[in-house]
Each structure stands twice: as structure tokens, then as C-alpha cells.
Amino acid sequence: MKILVTGAAGFIGSNLCDYLLTQGAQVAGVDNFSTGHREFLAQATAHKKFEFHEVDLLDFERTRETLAAFTPETVVHLAANADVRFGLQHPRKDLDQGTVVTFNVLESARLAGVKKFAFASTGSVYGEPVIFPTPETCPFPVQTSLYAAAKLAAEGLIAAYAEGYGMKGYIFRFVSILGDRYSHGHVFDFANKLHANSANIEVLGDGKQTKAYLHVSDCVAAIWHVLGSCNEKVNLFNLGPDEYITVDQSLDIICKVMGMHPKRQYTGGKRGWTGDSPFIFLDCARLKATGWKARKTISESVELTIRYLLGNDWLLKRR
Numbered sequence: 043m044k045i046l047v048t049g050a051a052g053f054i055g056s057n058l059c060d061y062l063l064t065q066g067a068q069v070a071g072v073d074n075f076s077t078g079h080r081e082f083l084a085q086a087t088a089h090k091k092f093e094f095h096e097v098d099l100l101d102f103e104r105t106r107e108t109l110a111a112f113t114p115e116t117v118v119h120l121a122a123n124a125d126v127r128f129g130l131q132h133p134r135k136d137l138d139q140g141t142v143v144t145f146n147v148l149e150s151a152r153l154a155g156v157k158k159f160a161f162a163s164t165g166s167v168y169g170e171p172v173i174f175p176t177p178e179t180c181p182f183p184v185q186t187s188l189y190a191a192a193k194l195a196a197e198g199l200i201a202a203y204a205e206g207y208g209m210k211g212y213i214f215r216f217v218s219i220l221g222d223r224y225s226h227g228h229v230f231d232f233a234n235k236l237h238a239n240s241a242n243i244e245v246l247g248d249g250k251q252t253k254a255y256l257h258v259s260d261c262v263a264a265i266w267h268v269l270g271s272c273n274e275k276v277n278l279f280n281l282g283p284d285e286y287i288t289v290d291q292s293l294d295i296i297c298k299v300m301g302m303h304p305k306r307q308y309t310g311g312k313r314g315w316t317g318d319s320p321f322i323f324l325d326c327a328r329l330k331a332t333g334w335k336a337r338k339t340i341s342e343s344v345e346l347t348i349r350y351l352l353g354n355d356w357l358l359k360r361r
């Protein structure tokens with residue numbers, strides 16, 4: 043099977059490429075290295091069934107040509123600005139990277155005869171929901187970030203393409219993902235701060251924000267599993283674990299692994315930043331009913347992630 047992965051040099055994309063290659067797929071990775079790293083592709087590029095294309099997916103012609111040349115059966119579209127936090131500082135970026143890029147890849151996929159189009163959406167589309175755990179059917183009238191608003195628009199495009207052109211859509215609303223090659227998010231920020239100063243640490247918000255996290259190995263296994271077993275016109279799934287953890291509890295694990303005892307200084311308030319959701323816990327019953335389940339706990343995932351960052355401090359230094 044030929045699968046094209048966008049965002050292949052990123053955290054999740056590079057893990058997915060490695061996983062797909064172990065499953066016997068022929069894989070084309072596409073990335074422009076805006077936040078991805080060449081180092082993340084080392085394992086994949088050593089594989090004879092992998093090819094890489096450096097393309098900025100905002101360039102429609104280059105995107106179309108790349109998909110036309112590879113003619114994949116399936117596209118997994120992961121390329122985006124993956125950082126939800128700084129949206130208000132660059133109001134056009136999420137529209138371009140989250141929505142316009144998705145359109146470019148989707149239209150190129152249609153022209154290339156792609157049968158299945160998978161997309162990394164986010165649990166942030168629920169804004170601040172009132173139902174916990176939050177099912178896919180939960181109403182979400184209010185968007186709280188430009189990142190999620192752009193993802194939601196992209197979800198709409200995929201559903202319309204599935205309806206209009208017969209291509210099958212696979213939409214995954216991820217919680218935050220942890221694991222090897224993790225390069226942005228709260229564990230990264232804490233590790234970075236503790237690297238610079240082990241005596242004090244600033245915690246955004248009150249430290250009581252409560253969130254679910256999933257290990258990247260469980261995430262890529264879920265994508266593969268769903269692509270192989272679900273065949274609705276639009277296959278929409280929350281993707282996360284059955285548990286959650288507070289920011290303070292997560293910091294406890296990080297400090298323990300790093301052997302540090304910093305004094306915590308809280309910026310205060312229920313949210314770390316405008317648009318931060320104080321409680322994220324998705325109902326993943328729909329996905330579990332297909333036979334998938336998470337193998338790693340959140341505590342294990344936090345610990346593995348911090349150990350990975352400590353062993354790869356070039357990532358912290360490069361930021």
C-alpha cells in the first residue's frame with residue numbers, strides 16, 4: 043500500500059512513517075522543515091520503501107505535482123502549525139497552515155485519485171465543553187483558539203470532499219501527544235525552563251489544569267488500525283486515553299526524573315494562556331469499540347518523554 047504522510051519530519055509524522063514502514067507500506071514523506079527536523083527522518087530514510095519530498099504545502103502546484111507523481115492510495119495529513127498557544131500573535135498563520143494547506147493537500151489528493159484521506163484534528167475543537175469525558179457528539183458552539191477554528195474548517199472541507207467526491211475521510215481529534223521526538227508542549231517547556239534554571243520554575247496558570255495525554259506509539263497505532271478497519275464516508279474519532287493528570291502532577295514526574303526540586307511560581311488563573319482549556323478529557327468509546335486501546339499510561343508517557351528529551355538535549359538547545 044502507498045501512503046503519503048505530510049508533516050513527515052515532525053514529531054508525530056516521523057513516528058508514523060517509521061510505524062507504516064514496519065507494517066510493510068510504501069511511504070512518501072513530505073515536509074518543509076518549518077518545525078520538523080531532518081534528524082527525525084534518519085530511520086525512515088534508511089528504509090528502501092521510503093522517499094522524501096521537501097515541499098511547502100502552501101504551494102499548490104508543487105503539492106499537486108508531488109501527489110500526482112507518487113499516486114498514493116492513502117494520505118495522512120499531519121502538516122500544520124501544531125502550536126495552539128501563540129495563535130493570537132500571528133492571526134493568519136493557523137488559517138494558512140491549518141486550513142489552506144489542508145485544502146491544497148485535499149484537492150491534490152482528489153486529482154491524484156486518493157481513496158482515503160486522514161487528518162490530525164484536535165480535541166481543542168470542543169473549546170471549553172460542558173460534558174466530560176467529551177464525546178464526538180458534544181456540541182461546541184464556541185471556539186477558543188484560532189488553531190482549533192482552522193482545524194474545524196479543515197474538518198468541514200474533508201467531510202464535503204467525502205460527500206462530493208467519494209473519497210473516505212478519517213478525522214482524528216487528538217489529545218496532546220507525548221513520546222520520542224516530542225518537540226513542543228508543556229513537558230518540553232518545563233524541561234527547557236529547568237535546563238536553564240533548576241531552582242525556580244514558572245507554571246502557567248494555577249497548575250490545576252487537567253488534561254489527557256497519549257503516547258505517540260498509541261497514536262500512530264490507532265491511525266493505522268482505523269484506516270484498516272473503518273470504512274464509513276467520514277470516520278470521526280476522538281483519540282486519547284481513559285485517564286487524565288494535572289499540570290502539577292505532570293511537573294512532579296518531570297522533577298523526579300530530572301532529580302530537581304524547583305520552587306514553583308504560578309502565573310495564576312484557571313488557564314495557562316488565552317484559549318487554554320482547563321479540562322481536556324475525551325470520550326474515546328467510539329474508537330475503543332473498533333478494538334483499539336492505549337497501551338501506555340500517562341505517567342509512563344510523561345516519564346518516557348522527559349527521558350527522551352534528556353537524552354536528546356540538542357532539541358532543547360535548538361529551540
Ligand SMILES: NC(=O)c1ccc[n+]([C@@H]2O[C@H](COP(=O)([O-])OP(=O)(O)OC[C@H]3O[C@@H](n4cnc5c(N)ncnc54)[C@H](O)[C@@H]3O)[C@@H](O)[C@H]2O)c1
Nearest residue numbers: 049051052053054074076077078099121122124162218219
Ligand atoms: N502534538 C500534539 O500534541 C498534537 C495534538 C493534537 C493535534 N496535533 C496535530 O498533529 C499534527 C502533527 O503535530 P506534531 O506535534 O507532529 O507537530 P510538528 O510541528 O512536530 O509537525 C508538523 C510538521 O509539519 C511540517 N509543516 C508545517 N507546515 C508545513 C507546510 N506548509 N508544508 C510542509 N510541511 C509543513 C513541519 O515542518 C513539521 O515537521 C499537526 O497537524 C497537529 O496540529 C498534534
